[in-house]
Amino acid sequence: MENIPYKIYLAENELPTAWYNMRADMKTKPAPLLNPGTHKPLTAEEMSGIFCEELVAQELDDTTAFIPIPQEIRDFYKMYRPSPLVRAYCLEKQLGTPAKIYYKFEGNNTSGSHKLNSAIAQAYYAKKQGLKGVTTETGAGQWGTALSMACAYLGLDCKVYMVKVSYEQKPFRREVMRTYGASVTASPSMETEVGRKILAEHPGTTGSLGCAISEAVEVAVTNPGYRYVLGSVLNQVLLHQSVIGLETKAAMDKYGIKPDIIIGCAGGGSNLGGLIAPFMGEKLRGEADYRVIAVEPASCPSFTRGKFAFDFCDTGKICPLARMYTLGSGFIPAPNHAGGLRFHGMSTTLSQLYHDGYLEARAVEQTSVFKAAEQFARVEGILPAPESSHAIKVAMDEALKCKETGEEKTILFGLTGTGYFDLKAYESYNDGTMTDYIPTDEDLAVGFASLPPVPEYD
Amino acid sequence: MENIPYKIYLAENELPTAWYNMRADMKTKPAPLLNPGTHKPLTAEEMSGIFCEELVAQELDDTTAFIPIPQEIRDFYKMYRPSPLVRAYCLEKQLGTPAKIYYKFEGNNTSGSHKLNSAIAQAYYAKKQGLKGVTTETGAGQWGTALSMACAYLGLDCKVYMVKVSYEQKPFRREVMRTYGASVTASPSMETEVGRKILAEHPGTTGSLGCAISEAVEVAVTNPGYRYVLGSVLNQVLLHQSVIGLETKAAMDKYGIKPDIIIGCAGGGSNLGGLIAPFMGEKLRGEADYRVIAVEPASCPSFTRGKFAFDFCDTGKICPLARMYTLGSGFIPAPNHAGGLRFHGMSTTLSQLYHDGYLEARAVEQTSVFKAAEQFARVEGILPAPESSHAIKVAMDEALKCKETGEEKTILFGLTGTGYFDLKAYESYNDGTMTDYIPTDEDLAVGFASLPPVPEYD
Numbered sequence: 001m002e003n004i005p006y007k008i009y010l011a012e013n014e015l016p017t018a019w020y021n022m023r024a025d026m027k028t029k030p031a032p033l034l035n036p037g038t039h040k041p042l043t044a045e046e047m048s049g050i051f052c053e054e055l056v057a058q059e060l061d062d063t064t065a066f067i068p069i070p071q072e073i074r075d076f077y078k079m080y081r082p083s084p085l086v087r088a089y090c091l092e093k094q095l096g097t098p099a100k101i102y103y104k105f106e107g108n109n110t111s112g113s114h115k116l117n118s119a120i121a122q123a124y125y126a127k128k129q130g131l132k133g134v135t136t137e138t139g140a141g142q143w144g145t146a147l148s149m150a151c152a153y154l155g156l157d158c159k160v161y162m163v164k165v166s167y168e169q170k171p172f173r174r175e176v177m178r179t180y181g182a183s184v185t186a187s188p189s190m191e192t193e194v195g196r197k198i199l200a201e202h203p204g205t206t207g208s209l210g211c212a213i214s215e216a217v218e219v220a221v222t223n224p225g226y227r228y229v230l231g232s233v234l235n236q237v238l239l240h241q242s243v244i245g246l247e248t249k250a251a252m253d254k255y256g257i258k259p260d261i262i263i264g265c266a267g268g269g270s271n272l273g274g275l276i277a278p279f280m281g282e283k284l285r286g287e288a289d290y291r292v293i294a295v296e297p298a299s300c301p302s303f304t305r306g307k308f309a310f311d312f313c314d315t316g317k318i319c320p321l322a323r324m325y326t327l328g329s330g331f332i333p334a335p336n337h338a339g340g341l342r343f344h345g346m347s348t349t350l351s352q353l354y355h356d357g358y359l360e361a362r363a364v365e366q367t368s369v370f371k372a373a374e375q376f377a378r379v380e381g382i383l384p385a386p387e388s389s390h391a392i393k394v395a396m397d398e399a400l401k402c403k404e405t406g407e408e409k410t411i412l413f414g415l416t417g418t419g420y421f422d423l424k425a426y427e428s429y430n431d432g433t434m435t436d437y438i439p440t441d442e443d444l445a446v447g448f449a450s451l452p453p454v455p456e457y458d
Numbered sequence: 459m460e461n462i463p464y465k466i467y468l469a470e471n472e473l474p475t476a477w478y479n480m481r482a483d484m485k486t487k488p489a490p491l492l493n494p495g496t497h498k499p500l501t502a503e504e505m506s507g508i509f510c511e512e513l514v515a516q517e518l519d520d521t522t523a524f525i526p527i528p529q530e531i532r533d534f535y536k537m538y539r540p541s542p543l544v545r546a547y548c549l550e551k552q553l554g555t556p557a558k559i560y561y562k563f564e565g566n567n568t569s570g571s572h573k574l575n576s577a578i579a580q581a582y583y584a585k586k587q588g589l590k591g592v593t594t595e596t597g598a599g600q601w602g603t604a605l606s607m608a609c610a611y612l613g614l615d616c617k618v619y620m621v622k623v624s625y626e627q628k629p630f631r632r633e634v635m636r637t638y639g640a641s642v643t644a645s646p647s648m649e650t651e652v653g654r655k656i657l658a659e660h661p662g663t664t665g666s667l668g669c670a671i672s673e674a675v676e677v678a679v680t681n682p683g684y685r686y687v688l689g690s691v692l693n694q695v696l697l698h699q700s701v702i703g704l705e706t707k708a709a710m711d712k713y714g715i716k717p718d719i720i721i722g723c724a725g726g727g728s729n730l731g732g733l734i735a736p737f738m739g740e741k742l743r744g745e746a747d748y749r750v751i752a753v754e755p756a757s758c759p760s761f762t763r764g765k766f767a768f769d770f771c772d773t774g775k776i777c778p779l780a781r782m783y784t785l786g787s788g789f790i791p792a793p794n795h796a797g798g799l800r801f802h803g804m805s806t807t808l809s810q811l812y813h814d815g816y817l818e819a820r821a822v823e824q825t826s827v828f829k830a831a832e833q834f835a836r837v838e839g840i841l842p843a844p845e846s847s848h849a850i851k852v853a854m855d856e857a858l859k860c861k862e863t864g865e866e867k868t869i870l871f872g873l874t875g876t877g878y879f880d881l882k883a884y885e886s887y888n889d890g891t892m893t894d895y896i897p898t899d900e901d902l903a904v905g906f907a908s909l910p911p912v913p914e915y916d
Binding site for chain 2: 005078149180381418427
């Protein structure tokens with residue numbers, strides 16, 4: 001065994017003091033968000049009714065490479081960061097691979113995932129602006145929990161719209177959020193105009209992130225002193241999540257490790273965008289090369305089967321248009337268990353990078369993901385979230401390829417969180433009742449039919 | 459803010475290489491386990507039908523101060539250790555106390571608690587002896603989960619008898635254990651003779667740790683190739699758990715910190731015995747002094763209202779007699795939520811130390827514990843287990859006393875685990891339906907009536 005510890009922890013004084021903004025180094029910038037009525041790029045003024053001001057500035061800034069992390073946020077980060085960079089010695093041994101596998105583990109906090117990195121930033125700026133509270137949606141519940149924690153810490157009100165299927169599958173998530181003082185509503189609900197409309201059109205729907213976003217935005221814009229916050233997709237979120245990649249790179253540099261392949265699961269792109277940030281920066285600047293693989297569920301294949309087009313971020317079509325890989329806001333995925341990966345679209349930044357060939361994408365099926373999760377849990381001692389397990393599956397596949405070829409590649413993947421609140425999914429896997437779902441081309445056609453007409457900008 | 463980080467992590471090469479055995483430094487040794495038939499001290503031979511051989515040796519050894527940790531166990535420890543020693547800056551600030559509060563956080567592993575420290579040791583020695591598998595009981599489920607993880611890692615069969623009330627309150631715990639390949643049975647069950655007998659006598663019982671122990675022991679002694687393992691109470695468990703205290707002391711020494719008060723929750727005593735070990739060693743040898751406080755639930759007050767007497771460790775009265783603070787093996791506690799603290803007895807080592815005045819004890823009520831837990835969660839960002847929250851409650855009480863007196867005491871407590879699988883309990887607290895239960899003297903009399911006649915040894 002080499003001289004690299006099982007877990008590399010940075011010291012507190014080695015923690016990043018600024019976030020890194022990938023867009024600053026992109027030659028082709030991601031397209032701006034468009035006003036759905038005028039088809040013109042959304043101005044800061046238009047955005048400021050939805051988001052708080054500093055976040056609007058971060059959302060629009062595609063030239064500043066490093067944005068300082070306020071001291072208050074860095075202090076909060078110290079409660080659960082640095083997160084460990086783990087060398088998967090036990091997994092390597094079990095696979096019999098010459099590959100060296102590392103994972104950045106973001107699950108060691110009560111929200112159970114990396115979501116807290118952006119939640120505290122967004123809550124901090126809302127508080128700084130003197131707002132009363134924030135609204136949001138949550139799928140698997142990790143984002144909602146993270147936001148509840150951040151709001152409890154800062155004394156902000158927090159209203160969470162939780163995708164109904166997750167609300168029902170994960171009653172305990174609701175209680176964590178309540179313990180942190182948040183109000184939690186199953187979405188679609190009868191509390192909002194858009195919720196009532198969706199329920200009238202689809203009475204039996206188990207909801208979607210797109211629906212929940214519509215409800216949360218409606219509540220934010222109709223209640224004074226409230227703004228909407230979002231756990232993924234947006235540029236600001238990828239910016240905050242860059243702390244994952246910056247810590248990872250600092251830890252790797254310390255030990256002279258250079259990854260050949262970087263793997264992350266991708267729903268809206270927050271984890272993947274954060275993990276790859278400084279590595280992609282080097283790649284964009286031509287300083288280094290890395291293979292980067294986005295892993296998505298075969299049941300919701302935005303990258304691998306979606307279209308690169310302007311689309312609504314929400315089902316209710318009240319949000320701005322974003323140019324991204326999308327299945328169409330009308331696509332309602334099967335209620336599979338990777339709740340956090342069921343968004344119809346994808347971060348505009350990652351979409352542009354994918355479009356320009358800077359990253360690859362792979363879609364994997366649910367049962368194969370849980371099989372990998374179980375194997376990982378038994379040897380590495382961590383019960384992974386279903387979302388994270390998508391990355392585990394592909395990391396194991398790549399490590400097994402190295403076993404065939406004899407290549408000693410260094411594989412890095414993001415272990416975004418724990419599966420403690422996903423035991424219903426594990427139960428169905430344990431019972432052998434879990435099924436795979438791959439949408440047919442006809443299923444996808446329904447989603448694509450919901451795409452808006454191509455705006456003039458394009 | 460001082461120069462002490464939020465979290466102190468030891469490096470891997472600073473991890474303990476030997477466990478510390480407090481008994482070696484005790485002038486009055488804890489009484490030996492007695493054969494319930496002959497009332498003679500249990501011999502190694504008698505024990506070896508229940509426990510594996512090396513564990514028997516550890517159980518009986520009250521003279522060797524340091525016992526080396528085998529390399530395989532140290533490698534496993536590296537998967538989740540060192541655990542952080544956290545400076546509770548945020549809690550101190552919120553309480554407005556001049557006290558300095560530290561906690562050793564053992565919840566950053568999938569079992570969710572410190573139990574894994576002994577589970578891997580016990581599973582390792584069972585494997586080394588060539589056994590097929592192990593049986594055990596579990597209350598809150600933390601021990602069962604820990605043992606399942608250790609057995610999965612080593613390829614041992616694992617049969618868990620889970621106290622019925624926890625089995626029903628915590629279905630997700632069962633799924634974690636199943637994911638790690640264990641079989642889980644609600645106790646009392648119809649699978650064992652003792653289970654059938656208990657069910658015949660108490661048809662509606664929600665079970666107890668004492669019942670579940672009886673069942674697990676019966677299965678171990680009647681199935682060739684199986685032994686019984688236990689997550690608390692025993693000397694061997696306290697020995698393995700000393701890794702908690704050794705790490706804590708090493709981290710504190712590194713920064714020149716000396717605790718004035720050390721606080722831990724106490725069910726069977728595994729966490730408290732482990733946390734205090736090296737500190738108590740100094741106290742026993744007269745090298746230093748520390749106030750040590752054991753915290754137990756008012757609903758199951760072994761230390762504060764129990765008797766120091768020889769008693770059975772199990773309800774079925776098939777286990778050896780141990781001299782300990784006990785409520786009587788016939789005491790069946792109310793089904794409150796601190797599942798891991800509902801054992802009728804207490805570690806013989808801690809019992810002797812308490813009897814000899816080396817530690818204090820305090821009983822606290824459930825709702826006050828959850829109030830402290832909620833406050834802690836909101837400022838420190840960790841959702842604590844109900845068991846651990848007993849220690850939080852008393853640490854906060856002591857910190858508030860310092861606020862009154864202006865004393866800058868250093869308070870150390872053990873945060874044994876997370877409450878992710880205790881959300882039903884949090885739900886009842888959030889809903890305001892949680893109640894307190896304090897047994898009357900008449901309730902206790904029922905338990906005391908079950909005490910066996912005083913054996914000749916005494």
